[in-house]
Amino acid sequence: MVFQITGLKFKFMKKILIQLIVIFSVLVTQAQNEEETLKPSVLIPFTGMDYVRVVFSKDLILSPSNTFKAVLKSPDEKILWQGEVKPNTAVNEGGNHLAFTIANLKPVLWSPGNPYLYELIVQQLDKGVVKQTLKERVGFRSFERRGGNFFLNGKPLFLRGIAINPPGRGIPSGLENSRAFALDYVKFMKSINVNMIRIPDAEEWYDVCDELGMMVFGGNYGGKVAGGEKVEAQTKVGDETDGGFPADYDKGVEWYENQKLGLIAHHPGLMVYAMTNETPFAGKRGELWEKFLDYAYNKLKKWDETRVYIANAGYGYGKSGDITDIHRYWGWYYSSPFTFLNIRDEAKINPYAGKHQPLTFTECVGNYTGPDGRYNLTPAHKNPSSQLAWTGHAAQELQAQLADAHQSFTFRQATESFRQLRSVNPDLSGVFPFTILFYNWNTIQKFADMKPKPVTEQVKISYQPVLLSWECWTPNVYAGSVIRPIAHIINDANDFTDLKKVRLIFEIRDKAQQILFSDSTQLADIPYYSTAQKRLELKLPLNLVSGKYQLSGKVVSDGVTVSRNFYDLFIADEIFTESVFRSCLENIHAITSWVEPIFLESTPRIPSYPDEWNELLKRSTAGFQDKLRRGMIPVERIKEYQERLVFELKVIRTMQAISYMLLFSDVVRFCDDPKNPDLWKEGLIPPEIDAMLPEEGKILRGTGRGSVGGSLVAWLLNITQGVDPLRFDLLFERFLDVNRVPKMELGL
Numbered sequence: 001m002v003f004q005i006t007g008l009k010f011k012f013m014k015k016i017l018i019q020l021i022v023i024f025s026v027l028v029t030q031a032q033n034e035e036e037t038l039k040p041s042v043l044i045p046f047t048g049m050d051y052v053r054v055v056f057s058k059d060l061i062l063s064p065s066n067t068f069k070a071v072l073k074s075p076d077e078k079i080l081w082q083g084e085v086k087p088n089t090a091v092n093e094g095g096n097h098l099a100f101t102i103a104n105l106k107p108v109l110w111s112p113g114n115p116y117l118y119e120l121i122v123q124q125l126d127k128g129v130v131k132q133t134l135k136e137r138v139g140f141r142s143f144e145r146r147g148g149n150f151f152l153n154g155k156p157l158f159l160r161g162i163a164i165n166p167p168g169r170g171i172p173s174g175l176e177n178s179r180a181f182a183l184d185y186v187k188f189m190k191s192i193n194v195n196m197i198r199i200p201d202a203e204e205w206y207d208v209c210d211e212l213g214m215m216v217f218g219g220n221y222g223g224k225v226a227g228g229e230k231v232e233a234q235t236k237v238g239d240e241t242d243g244g245f246p247a248d249y250d251k252g253v254e255w256y257e258n259q260k261l262g263l264i265a266h267h268p269g270l271m272v273y274a275m276t277n278e279t280p281f282a283g284k285r286g287e288l289w290e291k292f293l294d295y296a297y298n299k300l301k302k303w304d305e306t307r308v309y310i311a312n313a314g315y316g317y318g319k320s321g322d323i324t325d326i327h328r329y330w331g332w333y334y335s336s337p338f339t340f341l342n343i344r345d346e347a348k349i350n351p352y353a354g355k356h357q358p359l360t361f362t363e364c365v366g367n368y369t370g371p372d373g374r375y376n377l378t379p380a381h382k383n384p385s386s387q388l389a390w391t392g393h394a395a396q397e398l399q400a401q402l403a404d405a406h407q408s409f410t411f412r413q414a415t416e417s418f419r420q421l422r423s424v425n426p427d428l429s430g431v432f433p434f435t436i437l438f439y440n441w442n443t444i445q446k447f448a449d450m451k452p453k454p455v456t457e458q459v460k461i462s463y464q465p466v467l468l469s470w471e472c473w474t475p476n477v478y479a480g481s482v483i484r485p486i487a488h489i490i491n492d493a494n495d496f497t498d499l500k501k502v503r504l505i506f507e508i509r510d511k512a513q514q515i516l517f518s519d520s521t522q523l524a525d526i527p528y529y530s531t532a533q534k535r536l537e538l539k540l541p542l543n544l545v546s547g548k549y550q551l552s553g554k555v556v557s558d559g560v561t562v563s564r565n566f567y568d569l570f571i572a573d574e575i576f577t578e579s580v581f582r583s584c585l586e587n588i589h590a591i592t593s594w595v596e597p598i599f600l601e602s603t604p605r606i607p608s609y610p611d612e613w614n615e616l617l618k619r620s621t622a623g624f625q626d627k628l629r630r631g632m633i634p635v636e637r638i639k640e641y642q643e644r645l646v647f648e649l650k651v652i653r654t655m656q657a658i659s660y661m662l663l664f665s666d667v668v669r670f671c672d673d674p675k676n677p678d679l680w681k682e683g684l685i686p687p688e689i690d691a692m693l694p695e696e697g698k699i700l701r702g703t704g705r706g707s708v709g710g711s712l713v714a715w716l717l718n719i720t721q722g723v724d725p726l727r728f729d730l731l732f733e734r735f736l737d738v739n740r741v742p743k744m745e746l747g748l
Contacts, residue, residue, distance in 0.1 A: 139268025
C-alpha cells in the first residue's frame with residue numbers, strides 16, 4: 001500500500017505529529033515525576049509525649065466561617081480526645097499555614113518496641129455540616145538532645161544504625177518502591193538489632209518504619225539547598241560538595257519547611273534531620289555555610305522542635321545544629337580498624353571540640369564488595385588501593401572470603417568500640433556503618449534474592465541491645481600462657497530496664513565448639529544505659545595443640561541469657577614454634593646462598609642536586625597535597641601534620657641530608673615508573689639502559705624499612721608506603737636527631 005500526501009497536508013500532519021510527541025513526552029515525564037516525587041501530607045502532626053500540634057495549609061479553608069473538629073482515635077476505636085479546635089497562624093516560613101495544638105493528653109507512646117499509632121481525624125464544618133474530612137496517623141513520642149545524649153520518651157538511647165538502604169540503590173524500581181519489599185527489608189533489619197536506618201524520601205518506606213518501630217534518619221543528604229547558587233571553584237580540604245544555598249536565607253528555610261523536610265515531617269519514626277551532607281567546613285566557604293546553617297537551624301528548631309538536626313553531616317563537627325557528626329572510613333580507605341580507639345578522646349578527631357553534643361559517625365566502615373563477595377575494583381577510585389591494603393595479592397579464590405572477614409572485623413571494631421568507650425567518652429551516641437550488607441541488588445525479584453552477607457551476623461551480635469563485648473590484645477598466644485581479657489557489658493536494653501543478678505560465664509572452646517575451660521563470676525547490677533567492665537585472668541591449658549580457638553562468653557540476668565559474644569584466638573604449642581624457627585632458618589640459608597658479593601672500586605658518593613632545598617620543599621609539598629586529597633591525612637589533624645613537616649625539614653637541612661632524601665626519592669620514582677622521561681636527561685633513556693628496563697609496569701621494591709618509618713617527609717616522598725608516622729605515633733628522632741652524629745640508613 002502506497003500513501004500519497006500533498007506537501008501542504010504533509011506539513012500539517014508533521015506539525016500535529018510533533019505536537020503529539022511533545023504532549024506524550026510531557027505526560028510521561030509528569031507520570032515519572034509523580035511516581036518518583038513524594039507528595040506532602042495534608043496534615044503534619046508534630047508530637048511530644050502529651051501533645052500534638054497539627055499544621056496545615058490555609059488553602060484548605062473552604063470558608064472563613066467554617067469551624068473545625070478533631071478526633072484522636074486508637075487502633076481499637078477508643079477515643080483519646082475529641083472536640084472543637086481553633087487554628088491559628090503557624091510558625092512556618094511563607095506565612096501560609098495554620099496550626100492548632102491539643103495538649104495534656106495521656107497516650108500510649110510510640111517506641112521501637114511498641115510502635116503505637118493513633119488516627120487523627122480533622123473535620124471542617126459549615127453550620128454543623130461536615131464539608132471536608134482529613135486523616136493522618138499520629139505516633140506520640142519525644143526525641144531530643146540533652147547534653148551529649150539522645151533521649152527517646154525521656155530515656156537515653158544509643159543509635160544502632162545502617163546508612164546504605166533502599167530505595168535508590170539500584171534495586172528494580174517497581175520492587176523497591178513496593179510496600180511488600182519494604183516490609184520484608186525493615187523486618188530483617190529489626191531482626192539483626194538495627195534501630196535506625198537512613199532512607200530517602202519514600203512514603204511507603206516511611207509508613208512501614210512507622211508501623212514496625214524502625215527509627216529513621218532523613219532529610220537533605222546533598223550539598224545544595226533549594227536551587228543553590230553558582231559557586232566558583234574552591235580549594236578543597238577533602239572531598240566536600242558545594243552546590244550553594246540561596247542568598248536570601250529565608251528562601252532556604254522555606255524550602256526546608258515546605259518542601260524537603262515538610263514532605264516527611266508527618267512520620268513519627270523520623271527522629272533525625274540532615275540539613276546538608278559534606279559541605280565545606282573550612283576557609284571562606286566554610287564560614288559562609290556555617291552562617292547560613294546557623295540561621296536556618298534556629299528557625300527550623302521553632303518550626304519542628306520534636307526532632308534533632310545534623311547541620312552538615314560528616315563534616316560539620318557540630319558547629320551548627322544539635323549533633324557533632326563525623327564520617328570516617330578507618331579500616332577501609334585509610335588507617336586501620338583499630339583507629340576507632342581515637343573516639344575515646346574527642347579532641348583527637350574534632351578540631352572544633354568544645355560543644356557538649358551527641359557524637360555520631362553516620363558513615364564509616366566502607367568495605368564495598370560485589371555480588372561474588374570480592375571487593376569492587378571501581379576504576380579511577382579509592383577502592384582498588386583499599387582492596388590491596390586488606391586482601392592484597394591473595395589468590396582470587398580467597399578474595400571473597402578475606403573480604404567478608406575484613407568487613408565483619410571492621411564492623412565489629414567500629415560499632416563495639418563506640419559502645420565499649422561510652423564509659424570513657426559518654427557523648428558517643430550513635431554509629432551508622434555505610435557498608436553493603438547484601439550480595440545482590442539490581443538482579444533481584446524479591447527480598448529473599450538479596451542474600452545477606454556474613455557481616456549481617458556480625459551486625460546481629462554487635463548490635464545486641466545488651467552487649468557483651470570482649471577487649472583482648474593477645475589474639476596469638478602460647479598454650480599454658482595467661483591472657484587478660486576485659487569483658488565489657490553495655491546495657492541498652494530495648495525495654496529500658498536494669499540488669500539484675502548479673503552473672504558472666506566465660507569459656508575456651510576449640511574449633512569443634514567443645515568446651516575446654518569454663519568459669520563464671522557474679523557482677524553487680526547494671527543500670528540501663530550504663531556499662532560495666534570485668535578484667536579476667538585466664539591461664540590456658542598447657543596441653544592444647546596449635547590451632548584456632550574461641551574465648552566465648554554470655555551474660556545472664558535474672559536467670560535469662562541476655563547477650564553472647566566471642567573472641568577468636570590462635571594458640572600455638574611448642575611443636576608449632578619449633579617448626580616456625582626451623583622454616584625461618586631454612587629460608588635465611590636459601591636467601592644468602594643466592595647473594596653474590598660486590599666489590600666497590602671507590603667509596604660511594606651521594607650526588608648533589610641544583611637548588612636542592614627548594615626541590616625538597618617542592619616534592620614534600622606536592623606529596624602533602626596528594627595525600628590530603630586522597631583522604632590519607634585526617635582533615636582534623638592538618639595543623640599537626642604541617643608542624644611535623646616543618647620540624648622534619650629543618651632537621652634534614654641542619655643534618656645536611658637533603659641530597660640523601662632526594663636521591664632515595666629518585667630511586668623510588670624510578671622503581672615506580674622506570675620510563676618516566678622526567679627522570680632522564682633531556683627525557684632520553686640511553687639505549688643500553690632501556691634494553692634492561694621492563695617493557696611496562698614497575699620494578700618491585702620494598703615499602704621502607706627500619707627507622708625511616710618515623711619520617712613524615714619520607715612518607716610524603718613515597719620512600720615509605722603504608723606507614724603514616726603520625727597515625728602510628730612513630731618517632732622521627734629514631735631516624736635523624738640533631739643531638740646524634742648521623743648514621744643514616746634508609747632501607748627499601
